[in-house]
Amino acid sequence: MLVAAKTSGATPLVIACRNGHYDVAEYLIDRCQADIEQPGSVMFDGETIEGAPPLWCAAAAGHLEIVKLLISHGAKVNTTTRTNSTPLRAACFDGHLDIVKYLVQHGADIEVANRHGHTCLMIACYKGHIKIAKYLLFLGASVNRKSVKGNTALHDCAESGSLEILKLLIEHGATMDVDSYGMTPLLAAAVTGHNHIVEYLINLPHLVPRGDRIDALELLGATCVDKKRDMIGALELWKRAMYDRYYGAGQPIPKKVTQKVAAYDYTAEITEIEALDDLMADPDEMRMQALVMRERILGPAHPDTSYYIRYRGAVYADAGKFNRCIELWNYALDMQQSMLERLNPMTQSSLFSFTELFSFMMGEEGKHTTRGRLVPPVDVLEVLRVFKKAVQEVEHGQTMYKDMIYLTRVLVVTLHLACLLTRLIEHHMQSETVTKDIHQAIYHLVNLKIRARYGRTPLHLACCQDVALLGRYKACQFPSPHLAEVLLKVGADPDIKDDDGNTPLHLAAMAKPCPASVAQILLNNGAHLDVVNNNGDTFASLLKGQQVHELVNTAKFTRLSCCAARVIQQFKIPYRGVVPAALESFIANH
Structure with a gap:
């Protein structure tokens, strides 16, 4: 034993x-x-x-x-x-x-793969162990076998930068296959910024056609801009690609015309070599060119497309250009919601970034950033715009019970956005129309009848201290009386129970300390003061270091019917089948 x-x-x-x-x-x-x-x-x-x-x-x-x-x-x-x-x-x-x-x-x-379909050869290539790769190839390891996501050992070499192993694989018949994102090993090397891999592969015409070579040079240039901050290197790569595109062997290959996007400041891709030189005088335009180019080559489904849009937005936020950041982040979020499965961690991350940005702006409004710019007031319509997208993510993701943890995370972030909206209603007198729009959006969330982990509703979470993600920002404190009040106003049930029999009032009592404002709002909206959870605890018994009379006027919220129910329970008076059936559950709750 x-x-x-x-x-x-x-x-x-x-x-x-x-x-x-x-x-x-x-x-x-x-x-x-x-x-x-x-x-x-x-x-x-x-x-x-x-x-x-x-x-x-x-x-x-x-x-x-x-x-x-x-x-x-x-x-x-x-x-x-x-x-x-x-x-x-x-x-x-x-x-x-x-x-x-x-x-x-x-x-x-040697061919047993893990659950992701990665073989021994793939991992040796990715980790750069050339002696092991040689040995496995000598044994006849499958050089073009694909993982679950479609990548091959050649992809792994390209991503890790192992040129010697890459050469070895090509000698053993490795081909330029595409993965589930349509990425070749050449594009994978360009995305990760491995110039030496790109330069080697583009000189193998039997593996890399002209169009792929051009895309790789352009994509590597975009990587130089966003990942390496090498503007001169990017410009040289783009010039090479442009020359090959229009003056290389064979017919010219015109660039695909893409729709101009507001988030990219309506930037159109440059199609003339002479115009590239002008970019050095306008770094911001060069950054937009990199984003447009990457989206054209990789497509919206590739994670790096939205990642670098978000990255560029974050750089703008650090520089105090909050409107540019919000526009780019919204574009990336729309892209993720249209291309990714619901509740994807990348979408979660985008929503959380918005929450953090809006909370920061509300807390620092009117102050100077490190770059000397004033933090502007938060546009309530921008917060509402993101909140509606978050509610949409919750709505479409609520059927994915296997991802209850993910659903809870997105719901919590959604409630933080709702918390910011309710604070904006209170502290910045909004028009009646805007206030109505906010209430309707929150009503839509409540009306989904969503249940997170442990069977908790949005009102439970609004009254729970454990869900606070941004405790350092005053605008987003939990439990939140402002949010609880609006949730109740639009129809949330004040006495609804979670899997442990806790009502929102029970969860408020577990906060340290319990905010009196939250307890009073719940009670004023019909919550029962003496309801018991599955452990037999009431609001009063769950308080730590506080007395119930310090928080609420118990006489005001104690009903004669509740007193009678407690006496029946205290003295174990038989009541089932004696009182009307409608009263049995009422007595059982006391």
Whole structure:
């Protein structure tokens, strides 16, 4: 029992194999009959690996003698972790060539891929282990095999910058396939900024046609602008691409005409070599050219397209150009919502960035930024515009029960935006029309009848301290009396219970300290003061360091019917089947 017991998810044998303690491992196997296949949880590079067998741990950590010990005692050489990673793949990851060879000699399958479809060859290429890549290719590893997302070993080389391995793969017949985003290894190298990979590949006409070569040079130039801040290098690359496009061998290849976008300041792509020189005098125009170019080449579905739009917006915000930032971020958010699955982490991140930006602007309004610009007032219509997009994300994502954590995150961010809107109503007298629009948008959220984790509604979350994402900003404090009041005004149920039987009033009581304003708003809108949760706790019993009479006038909110129900419960007077059926649930709640 002791040998099979786990500490932090790992057995003694797993720990010994992970840390290279040969004598301990041998003792546990020979004298204690430890289960040689019993998996455990181990840490590598700050990441927890679940379901790792002892052999996997020893191979990943580079302990050859322990690997030999385990295999000599019958360890299965192709056993996997929960993510389907084999000991061989683990050894390939960190470049343990001696272990790779030993495992292969004892029957390891070089083609077993993990759950993402990444093979041993792919990981060796990505990590730059050329000796292991050579060995696997010598064994006949599939050079053009694709992962779940469609990338090949050649993609992995291009992304990591391993030119020598890339040459090796091409010698073994690697082809220029596209992944699920339509990206070739050449474009992957251009996106990551590996000039040496791009320069090598574009000189292989049997692999790279002229059009692909032009795209790669243009995309690499855009990467120079946004990732490397190398304007001169970008200009040279764009000139080369332009010359090849219009004066290279064969017919000219005109640029695809794209629609002018307000977020890009209606920038049109330059189509003349002479006009490129003028860009050096206008860095901002050059940055817009890079965004337009990247979207044309990669398309809106590629993560880097929206990533660099958001990046450029953040740079504008740091410079105090908040309107440019908001316009770019909205464009990126629209792109994500139209192209990505609902509740995607990238969309979550965009919504959260808006929340943080608006909170900062509300807190710093009228003050100077580090660049000397005044922080302008927040445009309530811009906050409302983003809030409606967040509600749309919640609405379309609520059927994805497998992603309840994601749904909760997006709902919490949505409520932070709603909190900002309710503060803007209170502190900046809005027109009746704007106030009505805000209330209608929040009503739409309430009317979705959405339930987050633990069965909590938007009103529960508005009264809960744990959901605060931006505690350093006064405009976005939780529990939020302003938000709770509007939620109740548009129809939220003040006594609705979550999975633990807590009403919003219970959650408010758990805040430290409980804000009196939230409790009073709930009670004024019909919340019951003495409702019990599943543990039998009331609002009063959950308060810590506070007395109920300090927060609310209990006499005002105590009803005769509630007193009667409590007496029935206190003295355990039989009531089911005696009182009208409609009263049974009422009594049970006290």
